[in-house]
Amino acid sequence: MFEKTYDPAEVEPRIYRKWEDAGAFRAGRRADTAKGEDAGKPYCIMLPPPNVTGSLHMGHALNHTIQDILARFERMRGRDVLWQPGMDHAGIATQMVVERQLMERQEPDRRTMGREKFVERVWEWKAESGGMIVDQQKRLGESCDWSRARFTMDEGLSKAVLKVFVDWYRAGLIYRDKRLVNWDPKFQTAISDLEVNSVETQGHLWHLRYKIKQPGKAKYITVATTRPETMLGDTAVAVHPDDPRWTKYVGKMVELPLTGREIPIIADEHADPEQGSGAVKITPAHDFNDFEVGRRHDLPMINIFDETAHINENAPEAYQGLDRFEARKKVVEDLDALGLLEKVEDHTLMVPYGERSDVVIEPYLTDQWFADAVTLAKPAIKAVEDGRTQFVPRNWEKTYFEWMHNIQPWCISRQLWWGHRIPAWYGPDGEIFVAMDEAEAHEQAKAHYGKAVELEQDEDVLDTWFSSALWPFSTLGWPEETPELQRYYPTDVLVTGFDIIFFWVARMMMASLYFMEEVPFHTVYMHALVRDEKGQKMSKSKGNVLDPLEMIETYSADALRFTLAAMAAQGRDVKMSPARVEGYRNFATKLWNAARFTQMNGCRIDPNFDPHAVEHPINRWILGETERTARSVTQAIEQHRYNEAANALYTFIWGTFCDWYVELIKPALNGPDGPVKTETQAAASWTLDQILKLLHPFMPFITEELWEKLAAESGIARDELLCLSDWPHPTGLADAEADRELSWVVALVSEIRSVRAEMNVPASAKAPVVLVGADQTTRRRAETYEDSIARLARLESISFADEAPAGAIQTVVDETIVALPLADVIDIAAERDRLRREIEKVGSEIEKIDKKLANEQFVSRAPEHVVDEQRERRAEAEAAAQRLQAALKRLESAA
Numbered sequence: 001m002f003e004k005t006y007d008p009a010e011v012e013p014r015i016y017r018k019w020e021d022a023g024a025f026r027a028g029r030r031a032d033t034a035k036g037e038d039a040g041k042p043y044c045i046m047l048p049p050p051n052v053t054g055s056l057h058m059g060h061a062l063n064h065t066i067q068d069i070l071a072r073f074e075r076m077r078g079r080d081v082l083w084q085p086g087m088d089h090a091g092i093a094t095q096m097v098v099e100r101q102l103m104e105r106q107e108p109d110r111r112t113m114g115r116e117k118f119v120e121r122v123w124e125w126k127a128e129s130g131g132m133i134v135d136q137q138k139r140l141g142e143s144c145d146w147s148r149a150r151f152t153m154d155e156g157l158s159k160a161v162l163k164v165f166v167d168w169y170r171a172g173l174i175y176r177d178k179r180l181v182n183w184d185p186k187f188q189t190a191i192s193d194l195e196v197n198s199v200e201t202q203g204h205l206w207h208l209r210y211k212i213k214q215p216g217k218a219k220y221i222t223v224a225t226t227r228p229e230t231m232l233g234d235t236a237v238a239v240h241p242d243d244p245r246w247t248k249y250v251g252k253m254v255e256l257p258l259t260g261r262e263i264p265i266i267a268d269e270h271a272d273p274e275q276g277s278g279a280v281k282i283t284p285a286h287d288f289n290d291f292e293v294g295r296r297h298d299l300p301m302i303n304i305f306d307e308t309a310h311i312n313e314n315a316p317e318a319y320q321g322l323d324r325f326e327a328r329k330k331v332v333e334d335l336d337a338l339g340l341l342e343k344v345e346d347h348t349l350m351v352p353y354g355e356r357s358d359v360v361i362e363p364y365l366t367d368q369w370f371a372d373a374v375t376l377a378k379p380a381i382k383a384v385e386d387g388r389t390q391f392v393p394r395n396w397e398k399t400y401f402e403w404m405h406n407i408q409p410w411c412i413s414r415q416l417w418w419g420h421r422i423p424a425w426y427g428p429d430g431e432i433f434v435a436m437d438e439a440e441a442h443e444q445a446k447a448h449y450g451k452a453v454e455l456e457q458d459e460d461v462l463d464t465w466f467s468s469a470l471w472p473f474s475t476l477g478w479p480e481e482t483p484e485l486q487r488y489y490p491t492d493v494l495v496t497g498f499d500i501i502f503f504w505v506a507r508m509m510m511a512s513l514y515f516m517e518e519v520p521f522h523t524v525y526m527h528a529l530v531r532d533e534k535g536q537k538m539s540k541s542k543g544n545v546l547d548p549l550e551m552i553e554t555y556s557a558d559a560l561r562f563t564l565a566a567m568a569a570q571g572r573d574v575k576m577s578p579a580r581v582e583g584y585r586n587f588a589t590k591l592w593n594a595a596r597f598t599q600m601n602g603c604r605i606d607p608n609f610d611p612h613a614v615e616h617p618i619n620r621w622i623l624g625e626t627e628r629t630a631r632s633v634t635q636a637i638e639q640h641r642y643n644e645a646a647n648a649l650y651t652f653i654w655g656t657f658c659d660w661y662v663e664l665i666k667p668a669l670n671g672p673d674g675p676v677k678t679e680t681q682a683a684a685s686w687t688l689d690q691i692l693k694l695l696h697p698f699m700p701f702i703t704e705e706l707w708e709k710l711a712a713e714s715g716i717a718r719d720e721l722l723c724l725s726d727w728p729h730p731t732g733l734a735d736a737e738a739d740r741e742l743s744w745v746v747a748l749v750s751e752i753r754s755v756r757a758e759m760n761v762p763a764s765a766k767a768p769v770v771l772v773g774a775d776q777t778t779r780r781r782a783e784t785y786e787d788s789i790a791r792l793a794r795l796e797s798i799s800f801a802d803e804a805p806a807g808a809i810q811t812v813v814d815e816t817i818v819a820l821p822l823a824d825v826i827d828i829a830a831e832r833d834r835l836r837r838e839i840e841k842v843g844s845e846i847e848k849i850d851k852k853l854a855n856e857q858f859v860s861r862a863p864e865h866v867v868d869e870q871r872e873r874r875a876e877a878e879a880a881a882q883r884l885q886a887a888l889k890r891l892e893s894a895a
Contacts, residue, residue, distance in 0.1 A: 002599050002709060006592040008556035012701045016138055019704075024723050025071075025143040027082035027488070039078035044491040045071060046472050046521075047083060047144060048504065049152065051090035052126060053097050056136035058530040058538065059497060061548040062574060065561045066527060066642060067495045068142050072697035073637050075143070076727040082488050083143060084475050086150035087131055091464045092187055092195070092356055094130070095418040098122050115417050122418050136549060141557050141700045143723065148484075150475045152467040153420065160474035161420045161467050162436050164511065169424075169434040173372045174412070176424075176432065178301075180291045181411050183364030185309035186357035189415035190368055192465060194503045196361050198350040205347035206332060207276070209340045210237060210254040213262060221246070221254060221265065222342055223281040226349050228335070229328040231256070232315040233304040234263055236282040238293060241267035243278045257340050258331065259316055266297050285365040303365045307415075324362070369413035369422060369460065373510070377404045380509035389509065389519045392640045393570045396498060396526045403502045410507075412463045419461030426456050469507035472520035494521040497529070525640050527568060533577035535865030551581050558699035559585035565698050566646035587654060588702050591691070594658045595706050598684050601669040605689065605714040606682040611733055616668070616676055619683040621742035622661045624734035625652065626690045631730055633694050649695055657691060660746055664788050685710070690728050744778070745785050748813050752793040755811055755820055758886075766796040772804045772817035842881045849874045 019025065045067050050060060071083040098121055099110055110118040137144070150157060168174040181190040206228045209220040221237055234256055239246035246265070253262040270293050271280050284294025285303040294301055306312045311319045311327050318334075319327050335341045352361040381404045383389050384397055391397045413422060425433045425441040431448060433455065435441040445453050470478075476485040490512075496505060505524055512520035531537055532544040539545065551560045555578075562584040567574045611623050629652040636645035661684070668680040688710065696703040700723065707722035718725075752769060761767060771782060779800060782789065786798055801819075804810055808819035849870055852858050859867055 002596050002713060004596070006589060006702065006705075008558065008588075008701065009553070011705050012139070012141070012552075012557055015701050015704050016141065019143070019721065019723060020146075022721060023147075024721055025075075025081075025083070025145050026147055027145045027484075028080055029075075029724070041079050042082065042487050043071075043074040043079035044082045044084065044488040045493055045495065046475065046491050047085045048494075048496055048500075049086045049088040049150075049468060049471065050133050051093055052087045052130040052151070053090050053093045054133045056133055056140065056548050058546055058548050058576060060133075060137075061140060061560060062527055062530050062564045062568065063495055063497065064137060064140060064142050065564045066525070066568060068140075068561075068700075069565060069637065069642060069645075069697040070493060070495070071143050072700060072723060073727070075723065076693065076696070076725060078726065080487075082145055082148070082484075084148060084150070084488075084491075085134075085137075085142075085144035085146060086471070086475060087133070087152070088464055088468055089151065089153045089419060091414055091416050091419045091461060092184075092189065092191065094122060094126070095416055096187070096356055098125050098418075101125065110417065118417055139549065139552055139557060141561065143700070148475075152464065152471075156477065157467060157470070157474045158420060160470050160478055161462065162423050163479050164466075164470060164515065165423055165462070166434055166436055167515075168371065173375060174434075175370055175372070176367060177370050177409070178365060178367050179370065179409065179411070180285070180288055180363045180365055181368055182352070183307075183309075183362045183366070184354045184357050184359065185305075185307065185362060186354065186359045187416075188307045190364075190366070190411050190413065191354060191361070192411075192463060192503060194500065195355045196352045197355050198352055201349055201351040203347050203349050203351070205345045207342040207344070208257070208281070208335060209342050210256065210281075212249060212265070213253040213255060221249070221279050222277040223279050224276050225281055226347060227286075227328070228331050229311075229319075229324055230283045230286045230304070231281060231331065232259060232311070232319060232327075233283045233285050233302040234281045235284060235294065235299040235302060236263050236266045236297065237279050238266050238268040238271040238282050239279050240269060240271040240273045243271070243273040245273075245278060257338060258318075258334055266293075266299075268293050268296065286363055288363050291363070291365075301365055305362060305364065309360075309362055368411050369424075369458075369462075370409040371412050371466075373407045373410040376510040376514060377407045377506070379513045380404060380506060383509060383513060383519050389521060390523055392523060392525045395571070396501065396524070399498070400501055400506065404506060407506075410463075412466050413458075413460040414463055415459070416461050419464065420467060422458040422460050422462060424458040426458070427453055465503050465507055468504060469511040470515075472508055472512055473516050478515070489516060489520075490518050491521045493523045493525060495525045495527065498526050501526070523640075528571065528573040530564075530574045530576050531865075533575050533579075535573065535575055535868055536863070546576055546578070551578065554578070555581045555585040556588065556701070558588050558702050561700075562587065562646060562650075562698050565642045566650065568642040568646075570641065587650060588699060590654055590658050591695075592702065592706070594662055595688060595710065597662060598681075598688060599710070599713045601681070603669075603681040603684040603688075605685045605710060605716055607716065609682045609686050611683070611686060612731070614679060614683055616679055616683075617735075617738040617741050618661070618664050618668075619680055620733075620735040620738035622657070622683065622687050624739055625656050626687050627728070627730050627733045629656075630690065630694055630728040634727070637697070646698055649698065653691055653695065657687065660742075661687070663792055664742070664745070664785075667787060685714070692722060693725060693728055696722055741781055744781055744814060745789060748782075748818065749789055749793045751811050751813050751818060752795070752820065755809055755818075756794070759809060759822060761822065763794070766794050767820055767822055768797045768799065769793070769795050770799050770801050770805055770808065770819040770821070772801055772810075772819055774800050774816050778814070778816050839881060839885060842877050846874065846877045846881065849877065 023029065047067060048063065067083065071081050075081040102109055113121070165174060182193065182196055184191050203226055205224050205226055207222050207224045208228065208231060209222050212219045212221055223237060225231065237254055239250065249265050250267045252265050254265060256263050270289060271278060282290045282293050282299065284291045284299055284301040302314050304311055304315045305324065309324045311322045313320060319330060322330065332341060353359065354361050381401065384400060391400065423434060423436065425435070425438065427433065427445055427449065433441040433444040435444060438455070438457070441455055442452065445455055472491055473485060473489055476482060476489055478485055494505065508520050512518070529537065532546070536542065536544060548560060559581050563581045564574065566584070614620050614623060629648055632648040633645045636642070636648060665680050665684060668676050671677055692703040692707050704722045707718065711718045756767070771778060774782065782798055789795065790798060804817055804819040805821045807823045808821040811818050852870055853874065
């Protein structure tokens with residue numbers, strides 16, 4: 001039974017269960033059964049592991065849709081596909097979720113509970129609630145090999161993490177050091193740059209006066225700061241070595257107000273002589289740039305904050321215990337009272353906030369574990385320079401190189417309890433023993449001390465990016481030499497967003513080249529951001545977030561996937577709107593209705609159908625168009641031009657097949673039984689099968705459902721699911737004469753429809769058409785397809801003449817003048833006046849937009865999406881003006 005209306009809410013979960021029951025996505029499934037040039041060759045994609053606390057957002061939807069297109073495409077091409085799924089343990093996010101749960105249930109907090117019990121509770125939460133995103137991924141239709149799903153803290157991956165840490169430590173690539181890190185005072189841990197959001201803030205610039213120690217008249221040097229409380233930790237004032245104002249003062253001391261300390265004036269190029277007084281305060285323990293200056297000049301590093309960003313014992317007693325912002329207020333008041341606050345200016349600055357804590361992040365001097373990223377980056381740089389790994393689009397290689405050539409030590413430790421605990425143990429005197437387990441650490445300690453001693457394991461855990469850096473090979477079983485590792489490494493393509501080039505892509509390159517001695521992937525496809533329909537970044541505060549699950553419930557997973565693919569142009573952000581998703585739901589409906597029409601008209605799958613034996617020109621034409629589309633879609637996917645592939649499919653399915661072919665074959669389907677009708681029914685079914693195959697990677701649910709239904713309606717049993725069928729291969733079906741003939745019919749009908757629309761001809765009105773100067777080929781085509789042309793173009797008659805009738809509207813198709821005498825159908829004069837008014841209106845609109853775009857203040861100050869919108873409106877108005885001018889010209893020529 002072919003339902004009148006397609007119901008994705010019923011179909012999609014049922015189809016996904018069918019795939020899972022069949023084990024359709026398991027790696028190795030097609031290794032021995034597929035056909036084609038690359039049949040059986042391994043193809044591997046690593047899914048960027050979403051957080052165990054996460055839920056599917058629109059960025060995931062785009063990223064995962066692109067990967068699924070590739071996985072399904074290559075699976076149908078006969079490749080042995082492993083799309084490796086998994087989840088990240090998400091250190092801070094997971095710990096925060098469980099701590100919030102404890103608080104809501106009024107249970108003891110983690111510190112009262114203790115580390116061991118708390119970690120047990122986190123594992124309980126993970127078993128019960130973690131990983132909800134997997135069900136959401138399945139709703140999107142993702143064809144991962146779920147039987148191989150991994151977790152960054154499962155037994156195998158944990159073993160890999162320990163080995164990497166120990167090996168790098170023994171090679172001198174991991175070490176402990178006191179450096180500045182991004183510190184979250186709320187969670188009391190170091191965090192990565194990716195977890196820091198910089199927010200533009202209206203603040204102040206305080207100008208402070210420090211007295212220079214010298215005999216005679218008092219001399220002051222002025223420094224400016226946005227954080228006056230940090231002056232309590234100043235250890236120098238820097239001036240540029242070539243600044244003549246301050247050269248003679250280099251080496252002298254200044255009195256640091258409020259502290260009773262004296263600090264030196266030093267010469268360093270960090271000071272900008274063009275800014276303010278040319279002098280800058282140096283606080284090595286609280287500023288990343290100052291930290292480097294401090295190291296160059298061997299300055300003391302005085303940390304004035306504790307872990308919660310309150311003033312500690314290193315500052316004067318009057319400020320100890322104050323919150324940093326309370327201390328700021330008091331420091332400013334005290335400096336002002338001493339006459340040392342020169343002025344205060346309004347100042348716009350970027351303030352770093354913790355992504356999850358939403359508190360201001362502090363540069364904080366603390367002991368942490370670091371990886372020698374500078375050394376590890378060198379082979380990773382060379383691999384991209386040599387082309388062993390390529391970025392698509394290529395411009396992202398520049399971003400990668402800029403980061404890698406200026407890379408800093410990688411802080412790999414976090415002050416959390418949830419994560420991979422650092423495998424380092426401390427002896428009684430602080431000696432460090434790094435080992436795979438505690439027993440090995442005790443053996444090392446006994447050899448060092450000559451006796452057994454008590455050891456304490458480091459409290460910190462590893463940055464989650466450390467474990468995910470190993471993802472391309474740890475998920476395949478490394479450090480064991482597994483068959484999967486031998487078969488699927490290196491992987492083929494990594495699909496990811498530009499925001500984690502540094503945090504994940506670069507680190508996978510470094511780890512993989514070190515341990516596997518080969519790049520982890522040959523291609524890195526960088527997709528753009530998904531923004532709202534105005535081009536603004538989605539955020540909860542703006543209220544413009546689109547939930548992909550809501551889009552799926554409202555419009556279907558297929559519609560959402562196709563929308564994302566159709567808009568995934570390289571280097572261009574996706575502007576998402578519900579209206580676009582709705583439009584592609586209508587596309588799915590169009591396909592369903594076309595399939596239903598073929599079944600209602602006796603089109604059945606013929607297993608013996610030979611497309612090369614087709615004789616009817618309309619059928620030869622559609623077979624050639626199908627093959628051309630297959631070639632275009634294949635090439636576009638191979639080149640990661642997903643929008644071009646989607647648009648080629650849309651144009652062919654909606655336009656060529658549904659709008660033209662289905663209409664052109666109606667006379668044959670409605671006619672008497674015979675060879676033409678039989679051939680047309682078989683050709684339509686064959687073409688529909690090819691459409692389902694080509695569309696499947698983009699719209700897997702409706703295509704799989706139709707694949708099954710069309711077979712059932714035809715009374716045949718398919719050998720396999722659509723997702724495991726063979727991808728269409730060109731076999732030379734194009735017929736040049738059929739192409740020319742049917743292309744002419746389509747062009748003629750399209751041009752007549754266009755003229756009718758321009759001239760405001762009522763849809764119900766039939767008009768005559770005269771083909772002027774038509775040659776024998778044109779006459780034959782017009783006579784052969786007269787009924788179809790007349791029906792599709794709403795014509796009263798088709799005739800031929802050597803000259804156009806007086807007053808006829810004229811256009812041209814293939815050198816033939818197409819004349820439409822419309823004087824009896826429309827009021828020519830009234831239409832001419834209407835077109836002139838429309839042209840004037842559009843011209844006025846263009847003039848207004850041009851004035852806006854010529855206004856430099858508007859272009860520079862207006863949000864980017866507003867300016868882009870004006871430019872788009874300008875282009876649309878210009879195109880409309882050209883169409884109206886052409887229509888008016890036709891009318892005037894008919895006068």
